[in-house]
Amino acid sequence: MDIAAVPARSxxxxxxxxxxxxxxxxxxxAIAACLLFAFPVFxxxxxxxxxxxxxxxxxxxxxxxxxxxxxxLSQEIVLRALFNxxxxxxLATVLSLGVTATSGYMLSRFKGPIPNAWFSLIYIxxxxxxxxxxxxxxFVTQQLNIFDSYWGLxxxxxxxxxxFFSWIMKGFFDGIDPSMEYAAMIDGCSRWGAFWRVAMxxxxxxxxxxxxxxxxxxxxxxxxALILTAHETPILTVVMAQFVHELxxxxxxxxxxxxIALVPAxxxxxxxxxxxxxxxxx
Amino acid sequence: MADxxxxxxxxxxxxxxAVTDINLAIKDREFVVLxxxxxxxxxxxxxxxxxxxxxxxxxxxxxxxVVNHLQPKDRDIAMVxxxxxxxxxxxxxxxxxxxxxxxxxxxxxxxxxxxxxxxxLSIEPLLDRRPHQLSGGQQQRVALGRCIxxxxxxxxxxEPLSNLDAQLxxxxxxxxxxxxxxVPTTSIFVTHDQTEAMTLGxxxxxxxxxxxxxxxxxxxxxxxxxxxxxxxxxxxxxMNFITVRVSADGEHFALACQGWRFRLPARRFPHLGSHxxxxxxxxxxxxxxxxGAALNDDQIALNGAVTVTEQLGDEQLLxxxxxxxEIRIAGVDPDLSLPTGSQIEAAIATDHLHFFDELExx
Amino acid sequence: xxxxxxFMLALITPAALVLILFQVVPILTxxxxxxxxxxxxxxxxxxxxxxxxxHVLRDAEFRDIVLPNTFGFMIATVACSLLLGLAIALMxxxxxxxxWLVQSxxxxxxxxxxVIAAIMIRxxxxxxxGVVNAALExxxxxxxxxxxxxxxxxxxxxxxxxxxxxPWFALILLAGLQSxxxxxxxxARIDAASAWRTFRYITLPMLRPVxxxxxxxxxxxxxxxxxxxxxxxxxxxxxxxxxxxxxAYVEAFxxxxxxxxxxxAVIGAIIIIVFALLLYRVLNRFVEVSR
Numbered sequence: 001m002d003i004a005a006v007p008a009r010s011x012x013x014x015x016x017x018x019x020x021x022x023x024x025x026x027x028x029x030a031i032a033a034c035l036l037f038a039f040p041v042f043x044x045x046x047x048x049x050x051x052x053x054x055x056x057x058x059x060x061x062x063x064x065x066x067x068x069x070x071x072x073l074s075q076e077i078v079l080r081a082l083f084n085x086x087x088x089x090x091l092a093t094v095l096s097l098g099v100t101a102t103s104g105y106m107l108s109r110f111k112g113p114i115p116n117a118w119f120s121l122i123y124i125x126x127x128x129x130x131x132x133x134x135x136x137x138x139f140v141t142q143q144l145n146i147f148d149s150y151w152g153l154x155x156x157x158x159x160x161x162x163x164f165f166s167w168i169m170k171g172f173f174d175g176i177d178p179s180m181e182y183a184a185m186i187d188g189c190s191r192w193g194a195f196w197r198v199a200m201x202x203x204x205x206x207x208x209x210x211x212x213x214x215x216x217x218x219x220x221x222x223x224x225a226l227i228l229t230a231h232e233t234p235i236l237t238v239v240m241a242q243f244v245h246e247l248x249x250x251x252x253x254x255x256x257x258x259x260i261a262l263v264p265a266x267x268x269x270x271x272x273x274x275x276x277x278x279x280x281x282x
Numbered sequence: 283m284a285d286x287x288x289x290x291x292x293x294x295x296x297x298x299x300a301v302t303d304i305n306l307a308i309k310d311r312e313f314v315v316l317x318x319x320x321x322x323x324x325x326x327x328x329x330x331x332x333x334x335x336x337x338x339x340x341x342x343x344x345x346x347x348v349v350n351h352l353q354p355k356d357r358d359i360a361m362v363x364x365x366x367x368x369x370x371x372x373x374x375x376x377x378x379x380x381x382x383x384x385x386x387x388x389x390x391x392x393x394x395x396x397x398x399x400x401x402x403l404s405i406e407p408l409l410d411r412r413p414h415q416l417s418g419g420q421q422q423r424v425a426l427g428r429c430i431x432x433x434x435x436x437x438x439x440x441e442p443l444s445n446l447d448a449q450l451x452x453x454x455x456x457x458x459x460x461x462x463x464x465v466p467t468t469s470i471f472v473t474h475d476q477t478e479a480m481t482l483g484x485x486x487x488x489x490x491x492x493x494x495x496x497x498x499x500x501x502x503x504x505x506x507x508x509x510x511x512x513x514x515x516x517x518x519x520x521m522n523f524i525t526v527r528v529s530a531d532g533e534h535f536a537l538a539c540q541g542w543r544f545r546l547p548a549r550r551f552p553h554l555g556s557h558x559x560x561x562x563x564x565x566x567x568x569x570x571x572x573x574g575a576a577l578n579d580d581q582i583a584l585n586g587a588v589t590v591t592e593q594l595g596d597e598q599l600l601x602x603x604x605x606x607x608e609i610r611i612a613g614v615d616p617d618l619s620l621p622t623g624s625q626i627e628a629a630i631a632t633d634h635l636h637f638f639d640e641l642e643x644x
Numbered sequence: 645x646x647x648x649x650x651f652m653l654a655l656i657t658p659a660a661l662v663l664i665l666f667q668v669v670p671i672l673t674x675x676x677x678x679x680x681x682x683x684x685x686x687x688x689x690x691x692x693x694x695x696x697x698x699h700v701l702r703d704a705e706f707r708d709i710v711l712p713n714t715f716g717f718m719i720a721t722v723a724c725s726l727l728l729g730l731a732i733a734l735m736x737x738x739x740x741x742x743x744w745l746v747q748s749x750x751x752x753x754x755x756x757x758x759v760i761a762a763i764m765i766r767x768x769x770x771x772x773x774g775v776v777n778a779a780l781e782x783x784x785x786x787x788x789x790x791x792x793x794x795x796x797x798x799x800x801x802x803x804x805x806x807x808x809x810x811p812w813f814a815l816i817l818l819a820g821l822q823s824x825x826x827x828x829x830x831x832a833r834i835d836a837a838s839a840w841r842t843f844r845y846i847t848l849p850m851l852r853p854v855x856x857x858x859x860x861x862x863x864x865x866x867x868x869x870x871x872x873x874x875x876x877x878x879x880x881x882x883x884x885x886x887x888x889x890x891x892a893y894v895e896a897f898x899x900x901x902x903x904x905x906x907x908x909a910v911i912g913a914i915i916i917i918v919f920a921l922l923l924y925r926v927l928n929r930f931v932e933v934s935r
Contacts, residue, residue: 026735030742033732034749040764040807041752043775047767099659106655114652118660125667127920129868131889132909133667135896136674140666159666162659191651220757222871223889227897237759241875244763251767258760269755334830355836367827371849380845381835428831 048255068256081234089218092154093211096161104169126163134227148232156224172206209279212272236261284345284435284468285310291340293326300326301492313469315483323492324472332438333357345435360429361438366421368413374424375409378431399431419450430465437469455481476516488512510638513565521565522609528557541605544582563638568612570634581629588620678907684900696907714888718866721805729813737821753811762875765804794884797877804872820854860923867916888912
């Protein structure tokens with residue numbers, strides 16, 4: 001029984017192709033992937049650069065203009081929405097990180113009924129559909145007099161972030177050796193001191209990554225903004241969606257607004273990509 | 283016939299030379315151990331024989347056939363990895379059968395081969411379990427089973443015992459030797475542990491920095507190390523090295539360092555002649571230093587103060603200050619009380635001295 | 645209460661406060677509202693028991709359209725993004741010239757807001773001026789009125805979601821692929837496994853834990869989709885593409901019946917929590933097996 005004498009056969013047509021054929025197939029697949037994901041964005045940018053009349057033949061016209069951007073940016077609601085979205089994203093990120101860091105730290109460092117209860121609470125609320133509490137939130141924020149204001153948006157966002165990011169924070173702190181904190185406590189630090197001065201600095205790469213993700217997530221968020229704001233606090237994503245339903249044919253303006261909304265996200269992503277990758281390696 | 287011949291094999295990664303000019307001839311059914319410190323190129327060499335690494339220069343021939351451009355699956359080899367590399371979501375039976383199934387071997391032959399391998403390794407009750415349900419030793423046996431099941435020409439082992447604890451390792455060494463009797467196959471075994479090398483190998487290849495230092499049987503390496511590295515690597519506790527100055531003294535050579543002086547008859551050690559006036563390195567194994575006075579002319583004497591003792595139960599290990607260095611002595615009577623600072627006398631048979639010039643054996 | 649317990653509680657107090665005020669209280673309010681007669685223009689708030697729930701469950705729209713839509717959408721989008729994401733992850737796992745470029749393009753959708761993605765793709769599928777219909781015309785096929793029929797609208801929504809989430813799958817699966825130990829693959833090379841057999845019997849089973857986690861997370865989130873449906877079709881045509889979160893929103897803010905909207909929301913919440921718990925159990929079992 002000379003088993004090894006039987007030559008091994010590979011299966012499938014793909015691998016029957018010569019190496020050159022395989023490389024071509026692979027290249028085609030790679031190009032297809034790039035096109036699929038880049039094309040809509042490219043098309044959007046192209047549309048935003050076409051004048052109002054040219055939008056009807058985006059793919060055939062040759063005129064380019066930046067008037068759309070002028071027009072969109074001259075609308076007060078857009079400028080206010082830009083500002084508000086930016087402020088909300090930044091504030092929500094800063095506050096959420098503070099609150100979820102302690103929450104994640106607690107889940108990481110302690111065991112027992114309290115952490116278990118907290119973990120379950122967070123998990124359940126992470127699964128509850130937004131709609132189930134955003135609808136009544138409309139009502140609650142009015143009762144608390146914070147409807148259609150910064151706090152009315154910030155606090156619900158922070159609530160969501162707690163559920164999403166506590167896990168990830170827990171993961172970061174799990175990856176940091178607790179012996180450093182024990183050493184600090186033996187050296188006279190209080191538990192708070194150990195947390196602030198030993199654990200948090202070690203978690204900075206992870207925190208940076210999370211801050212970037214949190215900022216992007218809040219910047220792109222829609223449902224809360226839709227329900228919890230009216231005229232006082234316009235938010236960019238809602239303004240864009242309303243344009244779609246109201247402006248009907250004015251796609252050149254709509255795409256210009258969308259491109260404007262994309263730019264900060266693009267900047268944050270390009271700038272922060274490195275930190276996200278580094279931070280999430282923990 | 284499953285002999286392996288490596289001719290002028292080199293391996294280069296970019297600018298880094300991993301392996302330089304290896305020439306080895308391994309006989310059919312021989313068990314050869316590649317041993318050396320981390321980074322010496324032993325795993326790289328093994329992987330080149332397996333086909334997992336490309337060969338930069340030179341040829342490797344298995345059973346007379348040059349295999350440089352053959353895929354691992356076509357080289358008729360089997361390999362055991364350091365962390366077993368079992369397919370962790372397959373049962374033991376499927377792990378053993380995988381290679382055969384890929385080769386379209388008929389099902390009844392697969393079943394026969396699997397049960398034969400399981401019987402040889404005593405893992406029959408484990409056939410339906412998953413790897414994570416097995417202990418380290420059992421996983422290692424399954425890895426061995428994967429080798430046996432295909433009856434290849436060559437077994438390759440890449441530090442398979444390194445992940446086991448000391449006791450298990452000793453037991454697995456015995457099992458490997460028993461396996462050799464039942465399934466004698468050309469084998470190449472890589473390890474960094476010289477004990478494994480000495481106990482398992484028919485011949486040992488000591489490597490350092492990508493270069494073969496010496497090839498020989500365990501006893502050859504122990505008694506006649508080719509250079510200082512091999513001398514220090516083989517044998518435990520490792521050899522003592524003392525730098526001495528050679529001078530001529532009539533019909534003798536006088537070798538001296540601070541705190542120690544002895545003479546050797548020139549007749550018996552003519553090769554020392556070319557080193558008169560220079561420093562050389564004298565090596566002596568701790569086991570070859572005996573407490574007590576020199577009994578005859580074939581022994582040399584030394585004196586020193588005890589610095590540290592280690593009690594092992596059946597023997598003691600001593601560290602003795604000699605000049606500005608230390609010498610270790612093994613095999614000391616465990617009942618002797620030798621407090622720090624006590625002066626002792628010891629003797630060494632001149633046959634047990636090794637001499638090294640820089641790195642080479644003189 | 646000892647010092648350690650005090651510290652634990654202190655750590656989560658701010659989070660707990662926010663969570664209670666802005667999740668527990670609203671949910672309870674909503675649950676409360678669902679049992680009452682509570683319309684936004686005439687909040688009588690009289691107790692009506694399960695009347696609202698029954699109304700929702702008996703609503704043909706809910707039973708025959710919204711629930712099948714939601715589950716169908718969930719299954720379709722998770723399946724498509726998983727397969728596509730896996731293919732892309734496998735591709736990006738090899739080194740090839742220009743890989744960084746492909747990687748950057750593939751990760752584009754991750755920073756685009758769902759609303760913006762919906763706008764982009766809705767524009768592409770515009771029946772008069774959209775590029776898709778222009779391409780179809782160029783190929784000699786009659787243009788399709790994408791957003792006026794149920795299934796074509798559904799297809800557009802599905803495409804948007806897959807466009808948005810495939811990179812997420814790809815990224816996580818790629819990380820998973822790169823964390824696989826190389827030795828079983830080397831053993832498979834020696835064991836004469838072809839590329840396909842290696843993928844099917846070694847890569848895929850080892851990736852299973854990662855895939856399961858992704859599927860669970862994404863399924864739960866897909867169930868709650870709102871943004872893109874709202875932006876692309878508003879739930880139309882004629883409420884035919886409503887998902888469950890839209891249904892609740894429409895009941896509450898268009899029909900101004902907060903109570904019925906809350907009832908619908910609670911029903912959906914229960915469905916998804918049960919589903920999530922079941923999947924969590926399954927997940928745990930997989931993670932055990934693959935240590």
